[in-house]
Structures are given as structure tokens and as C-alpha cells.
Amino acid sequence: MKVTIKNLTFKNPILLASGTYGLGTKFIGVINKMGGIITKGITVNERFGNPLPRIIETPSGILNSVGLENPGVKKFKEKILPILSKLNTHIFVNIAGTTIEEFIILTEELGETEISGLEINLSCPNIKNRQRLPAQSPKLVSKIVSAIRKRTNKFLIAKLTANFVDPLDTARAAIDSGVDAVSLINTLYGIAFDINTKKPILGGITGGLSGPAIKPFALYCIWHIKQKLDIPIIGGGGIMNANDVKEFILAGAKLVAIGSGNLVDPFLGLKILKELED
Amino acid sequence: MKVTIKNLTFKNPILLASGTYGLGTKFIGVINKMGGIITKGITVNERFGNPLPRIIETPSGILNSVGLENPGVKKFKEKILPILSKLNTHIFVNIAGTTIEEFIILTEELGETEISGLEINLSCPNIKNRQRLPAQSPKLVSKIVSAIRKRTNKFLIAKLTANFVDPLDTARAAIDSGVDAVSLINTLYGIAFDINTKKPILGGITGGLSGPAIKPFALYCIWHIKQKLDIPIIGGGGIMNANDVKEFILAGAKLVAIGSGNLVDPFLGLKILKELED
Amino acid sequence: MIVTESAQIIAHHQLTEEIFSLLLEAPKIATQVKPGQFVMIRISDNYSFMLRRPFAIADCTQNNIRIIYRVVGKGTKELSKRKPKENLDILGPLGRSIPNLKNKKIALCAGGIGIAPLKLVASKLAQTNELYLYYGAKTKKELLFLNELKALCGKLILATEDGSWGKKGLIVNFLDVAFFKEQKIEVLFAAGPLKMLKNLKIKLKDFPQLIPYVFLESRMGCGCGLCYCCGVKTINGEYLRICTDGPVFNLHQVELTSLEL
Amino acid sequence: MIVTESAQIIAHHQLTEEIFSLLLEAPKIATQVKPGQFVMIRISDNYSFMLRRPFAIADCTQNNIRIIYRVVGKGTKELSKRKPKENLDILGPLGRSIPNLKNKKIALCAGGIGIAPLKLVASKLAQTNELYLYYGAKTKKELLFLNELKALCGKLILATEDGSWGKKGLIVNFLDVAFFKEQKIEVLFAAGPLKMLKNLKIKLKDFPQLIPYVFLESRMGCGCGLCYCCGVKTINGEYLRICTDGPVFNLHQVELTSLEL
Numbered sequence A, B: 001m002k003v004t005i006k007n008l009t010f011k012n013p014i015l016l017a018s019g020t021y022g023l024g025t026k027f028i029g030v031i032n033k034m035g036g037i038i039t040k041g042i043t044v045n046e047r048f049g050n051p052l053p054r055i056i057e058t059p060s061g062i063l064n065s066v067g068l069e070n071p072g073v074k075k076f077k078e079k080i081l082p083i084l085s086k087l088n089t090h091i092f093v094n095i096a097g098t099t100i101e102e103f104i105i106l107t108e109e110l111g112e113t114e115i116s117g118l119e120i121n122l123s124c125p126n127i128k129n130r131q132r133l134p135a136q137s138p139k140l141v142s143k144i145v146s147a148i149r150k151r152t153n154k155f156l157i158a159k160l161t162a163n164f165v166d167p168l169d170t171a172r173a174a175i176d177s178g179v180d181a182v183s184l185i186n187t188l189y190g191i192a193f194d195i196n197t198k199k200p201i202l203g204g205i206t207g208g209l210s211g212p213a214i215k216p217f218a219l220y221c222i223w224h225i226k227q228k229l230d231i232p233i234i235g236g237g238g239i240m241n242a243n244d245v246k247e248f249i250l251a252g253a254k255l256v257a258i259g260s261g262n263l264v265d266p267f268l269g270l271k272i273l274k275e276l277e278d
Numbered sequence C, D: 001m002i003v004t005e006s007a008q009i010i011a012h013h014q015l016t017e018e019i020f021s022l023l024l025e026a027p028k029i030a031t032q033v034k035p036g037q038f039v040m041i042r043i044s045d046n047y048s049f050m051l052r053r054p055f056a057i058a059d060c061t062q063n064n065i066r067i068i069y070r071v072v073g074k075g076t077k078e079l080s081k082r083k084p085k086e087n088l089d090i091l092g093p094l095g096r097s098i099p100n101l102k103n104k105k106i107a108l109c110a111g112g113i114g115i116a117p118l119k120l121v122a123s124k125l126a127q128t129n130e131l132y133l134y135y136g137a138k139t140k141k142e143l144l145f146l147n148e149l150k151a152l153c154g155k156l157i158l159a160t161e162d163g164s165w166g167k168k169g170l171i172v173n174f175l176d177v178a179f180f181k182e183q184k185i186e187v188l189f190a191a192g193p194l195k196m197l198k199n200l201k202i203k204l205k206d207f208p209q210l211i212p213y214v215f216l217e218s219r220m221g222c223g224c225g226l227c228y229c230c231g232v233k234t235i236n237g238e239y240l241r242i243c244t245d246g247p248v249f250n251l252h253q254v255e256l257t258s259l260e261l
């Protein structure tokens, strides 16, 4: 089940998606069996995240508004990286800048560390006062990716969005600017109302929709890119079992990422691996 | 529960969405109680639609690739309109052109008939060989809507998409070009694979995703437009009960449209109405 | 008039490893049923089963209808877990009746679970016609309701694929031109897997006089003409609705190749 | 070590109109449980219930754990339909143990279903400490396990909102400064609705010496520190994980206002 992309070989095609497996310090036994893990998004400064509630259930889906709670890159390097460097699989740090300068700082802080690569988070919907996601503009994608590529030789993944943009355009921009793979789809935009209070339920008001609900759309996005562009895609959106993994690979993904499924069952990665091996 | 938009008063805010209640000739008892019905998309020429299968179930959703099967505008006027004109509610004909010329023909054919208005289908994902949906381009939306507006005084609805475009941009274009309301979200793009045959399952290969799965995203789109633009919105996407209707109205919809729910239960409109009245 | 009905399960029996019989109390539907018609069953009110599943009405009394079904996928598997006293939301009666026939010699040809619709057809047609039943299944165990069927049909020709009962082979192979001519059999009703109907279509070249009605299946959305998701291509290239124009069609009028699920 | 376990339902009783007791055979989890911990139950394997639901462990033996829960929404309603012999997928044990305490005088304060976590806490602490239980509920019927609790706690102060048993009013109102001083009660464990904890926080201004531990609840995604969805704001403005840093916190360290569900 080995997969090779550029200079990296993955022992199997299953990754644990950003934000759904913490910083990589828990369930080490599971992580080590996976093709790799992508950490929760790391920002320049520590972030405390959005008010509660941060998660609600929707039909076959999950809506979250965590808001990138994380210790910031300094503390992350100091306290978390030493633990991660003992892991026996690929580690990607998901970096979430709000400006190009921040992305540059994050790259400079992490570009020389012992990790396998960076996932450039161009698509987190849970940051307030942001008009558009960087991944909604091919131009912005190019600009950010180029700036990062100049500063590191590490394996780079662009985490794109399928919200209000054709990901074919942004995937092309990302690849042309030097990433080694693209990762999609991140969560879709979502909101839910409490019909009694008449207010949005989530503390962050809006959230990101994930889970099996979005799977047909996620598969479409990957298939759609793959029709035009033969690039390495890390596919995800609603993976809950081995058959879902197979569907993503049929759609054109080279690797897949389990997201919400980890919340339902932290051992899901292992279970899927076993199903695939049988 | 009356709702008035421009010159039309609806006895309640519930419409039956295009493509999910046929041409309006069945379950007349249900139709007459609703705020209105929007017919299946009508094209200039008769269309036989896509190969089977045309519908499959997804987690909390439905993927369809009907492909606009319809008798064409001539036969529709001849055989169906006389039946519809006896209905005791608002009738909107959903018109689906593939070119501006076709939209003009459809408008000229239907603009003087006894219907309440036209829903301009700028967003059907089930037409082959089409690179982009008209509703993915604010410019194209303006062009088509303006051409239609020039030729009829009827109530006009623009059926927009949330696929790969910010519907705020297209809603603005549609309203500025003269529609009386916008209707969204249409189905999301989707695909599903048979892991045994390794082929897409639907006869049309790709399809449109609808149902409760897309509800949080649909609500978001409406809420998002409403934040910036105070326009009449017909909201829909996964409405299955009275609480869903209330959520759409909280998000900013003035009217709502039941789609997939009609397939699950052709009497759903009546049931929801009753729930709302209680 | 099509209605939805919360039907109580009166009995639910496993007939073979895969085949179940489900008896439902559904008076609003039962009083209206005509042979050939079907119902759409909602498997569960949660959204794991968005689409209802279509099933032929196999028996019908004043109050009750019976469904005979084979477990083939997740919906029928879930259905098979439902217990007596529980209720199921059903929509019906759907589709059109078979044509009204009198004083005719009629052959019925059932393959496997195809017996379900033909059972009700047989009980109706037997009143005014002479029936010949060709009935094939995989094994002896899957040849169901033989006593009831014997009472309705003048002649039964049985076959199993493994030869465990009756003739060995596919039932279509035992439709015999000479016999049909001799007996003046004018009409055929057939129901069974698509493969069987395809074989039948080829075979029918030898039966130019016969009017062959077949029960067709297609994935369905609404079951009642609203969604345009079901369909069969006619020889003119247009689609007919299986749910409202069928489910019974003249085999000569339709393109079976359009029906691959 | 956190594990998932397919736990068989041994017994499932309705205690009051809304409250149920669920006994599960879950040896892999049971052998590890410490008081204060909880489990996450998967309500169903279909996607109508994407998220597991968190429940305190109320009793624990070598093989079994007991959950006491109130039906409040769709998940607990569905759970209440599960029958003995059926299996439930549970994840646990989750959260941290309460601190190790010996030879102390400890008050427990339970509001309604808050008795669930405090029951296990009481049986543990009773071994080496002297316990005072303050227990309030809406009505007499909802004051549960009184005999068991009597055996564990030196003193029981009971209250009901409607006055149908014990004192009339909210239990927090009966925490008495003079009595606490006199008895030298040093530690408090409280569990109950957020409203009760808020009242408690105000009340505690009068108890400067007391260390007040409280059980906190928040909507959870994973229950095991992966998703950053649960949390409570500390007085420093950062979030702690209820699932891994809690569920038991020192009431002085946390901002209850951050917990509105």
C-alpha cells in the first residue's frame, strides 16, 4: 500500500487530517501506523479560539467553529515538536497565517525542523473578520505559496477550499507556484440556528461543515481537478470506512485524510487500514 | 402566513421546488395548498434526459442526474399549461436555456401566458458538455437576466448556484439586472463511484447533491447574502420539516422551496404547513 | 388515489435465507390495489435511507397487503429487522394496473422474486382466464407458494438452476413455441431479473403472435411521477416513467439495455 | 489506556419518567476506571448521530459500568430505546481522576442527575474520608439511590424544589457556612446543572477555606483531546479541555459563563 510522492514515501495512503487529531501527541500507537499525520493549524501567536459551543451535529455531518485554538508556533516548537520527532511516520504541520508575513514567519520557524513538511492552510473558515479565504483567490494562493517555497525545501501541501471557488483554478495556481501536493476539500461553510432563541447555535456564529454529508461533493472536486490536471491530491471529506477510501482513490486521490471520522472513533484509522489489508 | 413580494402575494411561504414536483399536474390537492409550485426545467427542444440510473442515495442526501428530461416548450404550452392554468396557486415555470437565444425564445413563448412568473434556471448541473454554469459568472447572469427582463413583465426569479462561486456576487448581478427574487441553493456538484466496477454510478456520471446533507451550507449561503443585500430570497436545500423552514426564514429567506423532501413524501408540503399552523 | 399510510406490521416471516414475507395492515391502500401495482416503503425515518424502496404488492385483502422481498442491499437488510407491531410508512398504490383480460389463455413467467408481482396477477387473472405458470428459481427452496399457485394456474412448469426441483436450467428456456401455438396462448406476463427479461426478449423472436408484458424495475426517486428519475427508453428513444406508465410494459416497446442499474 | 469497546447491555431500567440506568458489560474499560471519569457512547452506527454522547461513570465493578442519564434530546431518547443483549460502542475511560484524598471531611453537592458522577466519587472517597452529601432534585421521585448513599455518607441533607421530600428549595441554599466551619469540611465536590454551579460560585464567597471541585459539561466532539471543541475558559482567558484536563475543575479557576451550551 506504499505511496510515493516526490521525495516522500508513505507506508500507506491514510493520513490523519488537520484539526481532528490534535497536535499529534495522543494515540501515538494509531499515529505510527498511519501514512502520516497533519497537526492542528498552528499560528504565529497563541490563539484561544472561539466561544462555545464549537461543535454541533448536522444530518450526516458536523459543524465546527473551533477557531484555530493552538499554542502558537513558539510554544509548539518548544513543547510539542520534541514529542512529535519521536513519531515513526510523516509529520506535517498545518500552518495558518492571516497575512503573507505570518506565513513567512511560520515557514522560517518550521522550515528547518525535523518534520516531513508543511500543510499550508489557505482555507480555514473559522477566522473572524476575514472577508475571503486565501484559497478563494488563485492569485493569493500563488503569492503565499511562492513566498513559502522560496524559504524551504520541505514537502509542501496546499490545503485548498471548495467554498465559492473552482478548486481547479486554485490547484493549478498552487502547483505552478511550487507545492508538492494539494489537499482538499476543507470544510464547507455552514450555519445552524436555534429556532427557540432564534440565534445561531455556534459560538463562532458560522462554522465548517464536514463528514459524510459532504462526501459526494468532495469526490466531485477531486475528480474534477483530476480530469484536467494530473497532480498529487490528498483527498478527504466524510471518510468513515475503507470503501470511502477506495472511492476517493477512484476519484483521483493519491493519499486520503480522515477528519471527522477521528472524532467519532479515534481508532478509525487503524480500523480502516485493517479493512483495506483484508 | 401570507408573504408578499412585489406584485405577488403568496398564501404561505412554501413552494415546491423545480424538478421535484414534475410539471405540476399531479397531487393537485397538495399543490393548491402551497404558496406556489415551480415546474421542472423546460427547454426549447424536447429532452430525453440522461441514461439510468438517475438517482442514488448518499448520507442524508440524494444525488440525481435526471438531465432535464422535459417535453420542450411547445408541447409544454400545448398539453401542460392548460392543466396548470386551473391551479389555484402561483405557478412558476423553470426555464433552462443553454444559450441567451434559447432563454429569449423561452421567455417569448411563456412571457404572455397565464403563469405567475418564470424561474430562470442558471444553475442546472446536469447538462453535459457545459464547462461552467451561467450562475457561476456574475456577468453571464446579468446578460441573461437583462435579456429576459426586457421581454417580459412577469415576476422573475433567478435560480442561482453555490457551486464554485460566491452567490452574493451573482445575487447582486441578478437583482441589479431586474429579477424580483433569487432562489438558491440549487444542488451541489456530486459524484459517487461503484467500488466494484470502479466506475461512476450515475448514468450522467456526475450529479446534483440535495437533501438534509447540504442544509447547513444552504443556510450559510442565504445568511451570507442577507448580511450584505436585503433582497427577497427563496431558500432551500434539505428542508424536511417545519423546523427546517423556520431555520431558513431565520437565515433570511422570505419564501422556501421543498425539493428532495417531495420525493421522500409527496405530501410533505401539506404536513409542514400543518406543523407550521399548529 | 395515492396516499401515505402508517402501516402496522401484522406478520414478518423469513421464507428462505434471503427472502421475506411482510404482511402489512394498510386499509387505505389495500382497498384500492389493482394487480401490477406496487408500494414505496420508507425504511426508516432517519436520513440514512433517504429514498423509499419499491416493492410489488404480492397479495391483497380488504385491509392488508403482502410484500415478498429479497434482501439484496442495505435497505432490504434493514427492513428485514422490523418486527410485528412496528409501523412502516408506505406510499401507494403506485403504477398502473395490468390490462383487463378475459377468456384468454395466458402464460406467466416468473424468475426468482419475480413471483411477487405475478402472484397477485395470477389471483386476479385466474378468475376469468386460463393460466400457465412458468416458474424458475435458483434452488428448490426458493420455489415459493406452490400450493397457492397450483390452485390458480391450470399448468405449472417449474425449473431450478441447480436441478433440485423440476427441470434444470433457466425458466425462459422452457417456454416452448410448439406448445404455445398448440394451446393458443396469446398473452405472457413475465417478471424476474433483467437478465431473464433480456433472454426472454431474444427468445420471443420465435413467438411473433404473443403479447409479452413484462414487469420492469429501475431505481426510483418518488415512485409517483414527480422526479423523472425512473424510466425506460422506448424504441423511439424517449423515456417512459416506470412508476406511472408502468411498471408493466409491452416488451416490444422498450429498450432493456437502458435499464442497467 | 483509552479503548473502544462493544459493550453489551446487561440491564436498562427506567428510574423516573426521564431518568434511566444503563448497566454495560465493558471489562476493558471497567478495570481502568477512576472516579470522575466518563465514557462517550455512540448512539447508533448510522450517521443521524454523528457525535458520541458523554456520560459519567456512576458505578463500576470488575466487568461492568453503570450510566445514569436523563433523556433531554434526540440522542438520549434514542439511547433509551436500546434493549438488554444489544451492544453499544463505547469509548473510555475518559477524563482525569479526582484528586487522591485521605482522612478529610468532604462535602458532596449533587443537583439532579449530578448524582451520577458523585455516586462513584462517593464510593471511592468513603473508604478513607468522612462524607457529607447535599443532594437536591426537583421532586421526591428524582432523589435516587438514597439507601446506597446513606451507607457511604455520614450525613445526608436532602432537598426538593417542590418540597415533596427533605428541605424545600435549591440544594445550594442549604450549604451552611457555620456548619462547614464547625465540621472542618475542607473539600467540596459538586455536580449538577450549570445554573446550580453558578449559584454555588456566588455562594462560595462565604467559604474562603473550601476547595471546590466541580464537574463541568460542554458539547464534545471527540472526548479525548483531539478536536479542541470542548473547553472552559480559565480565569487567565485560555481554554482548558474538559475532556482531558477535566471534567473536574477547581471552581475558582474557571469562568462558568464560557459554558453556555
Ligand SMILES: Cc1cc2nc3c(=O)[nH]c(=O)nc-3n(C[C@H](O)[C@H](O)[C@H](O)COP(=O)(O)OP(=O)(O)OC[C@H]3O[C@@H](n4cnc5c(N)ncnc54)[C@H](O)[C@@H]3O)c2cc1C
Pocket (backbone or CB within 6 Å): B056, B057, C038, C051, C052, C053, C054, C055, C056, C057, C067, C068, C069, C070, C071, C072, C073, C074, C075, C076, C077, C113, C116, C117, C216, C217, C218, C219, C220, C247, C261
Ligand atoms: C416497481 C418495482 C417493484 C419491485 N418489487 C419487488 C418485490 O416485490 N420484491 C423484491 O424483492 N424486490 C422488488 N423490487 C426491487 C427492490 O426495490 C430492490 O431490491 C430494493 O430497492 C433494494 O434495496 P436495497 O436498499 O436493499 O438495495 P441497495 O442496492 O443497497 O439499494 C441502493 C438503491 O438502489 C435501489 N435499487 C437497488 N436494486 C433495485 C432494483 N432491483 N429496483 C429498483 N431499485 C433498486 C434501491 O431502491 C436504493 O435506492 C422492485 C423494484 C421495482 C422498481
Ligand SMILES: Cc1cc2nc3c(=O)[nH]c(=O)nc-3n(C[C@H](O)[C@H](O)[C@H](O)COP(=O)(O)OP(=O)(O)OC[C@H]3O[C@@H](n4cnc5c(N)ncnc54)[C@H](O)[C@@H]3O)c2cc1C
Pocket (backbone or CB within 6 Å): A056, A057, D038, D051, D052, D053, D054, D055, D056, D057, D067, D068, D069, D070, D071, D072, D073, D074, D075, D076, D077, D113, D116, D117, D216, D217, D218, D219, D220, D247, D261
Ligand atoms: C463529561 C460529561 C459527563 C456527563 N455525564 C452525564 C450523566 O452522567 N448523565 C446525564 O444524564 N448526562 C450527562 N452529561 C450530559 C449528557 O452528555 C447530555 O445530556 C447528552 O449529551 C444530551 O444528548 P441528547 O442527544 O439527548 O441531547 P441534544 O440536546 O439533542 O444534543 C445535541 C448535542 O448537544 C450535546 N449536549 C447536549 N447537552 C449536553 C450537555 N449537558 N453536556 C454535553 N453535551 C451536551 C449532545 O452531546 C449532542 O452533541 C454529561 C456531559 C459531559 C460533558
Ligand SMILES: Cc1cc2nc3c(=O)[nH]c(=O)nc-3n(C[C@H](O)[C@H](O)[C@H](O)COP(=O)(O)O)c2cc1C
Pocket (backbone or CB within 6 Å): A017, A018, A019, A020, A040, A041, A062, A064, A066, A068, A094, A121, A124, A159, A185, A186, A187, A209, A210, A211, A212, A214, A236, A237, A238, A239, A257, A258, A259, A260, A261, D221, D227, D229
Ligand atoms: C473539529 C475540526 C477541526 C478542524 N481544524 C482544522 C485545522 O485546524 N486546519 C485545517 O486545515 N483543517 C481543519 N479541519 C478540516 C479537516 O482537516 C478536514 O479537511 C475536513 O474536516 C473535511 O474532512 P472530514 O469530512 O473527513 O472531516 C478541521 C475539521 C474539524 C472537524
Ligand SMILES: Cc1cc2nc3c(=O)[nH]c(=O)nc-3n(C[C@H](O)[C@H](O)[C@H](O)COP(=O)(O)O)c2cc1C
Pocket (backbone or CB within 6 Å): B017, B018, B019, B020, B040, B041, B062, B064, B066, B068, B094, B121, B124, B159, B185, B186, B187, B209, B210, B211, B212, B214, B236, B237, B238, B239, B257, B258, B259, B260, B261, C221, C227, C229
Ligand atoms: C430529482 C431532482 C431534479 C431536479 N431538477 C431541477 C430542475 O429541473 N431545475 C432546477 O432549477 N432545479 C432542479 N432541482 C433542484 C431543486 O429544485 C432544489 O433546488 C435542490 O434539490 C435543493 O433542494 P433540496 O435539498 O430540498 O432538494 C432538482 C432536484 C432534484 C432532487
Ligand code: FES
Pocket (backbone or CB within 6 Å): C219, C220, C221, C222, C223, C224, C225, C226, C227, C228, C229, C230, C231, C241, C242, C243, C244
Ligand atoms: S420514480 Fe420519480 S418519476 Fe418515477
Ligand code: FES
Pocket (backbone or CB within 6 Å): D219, D220, D221, D222, D223, D224, D225, D226, D227, D228, D229, D230, D231, D241, D242, D243, D244
Ligand atoms: S471533546 Fe475533543 S478535545 Fe475535548
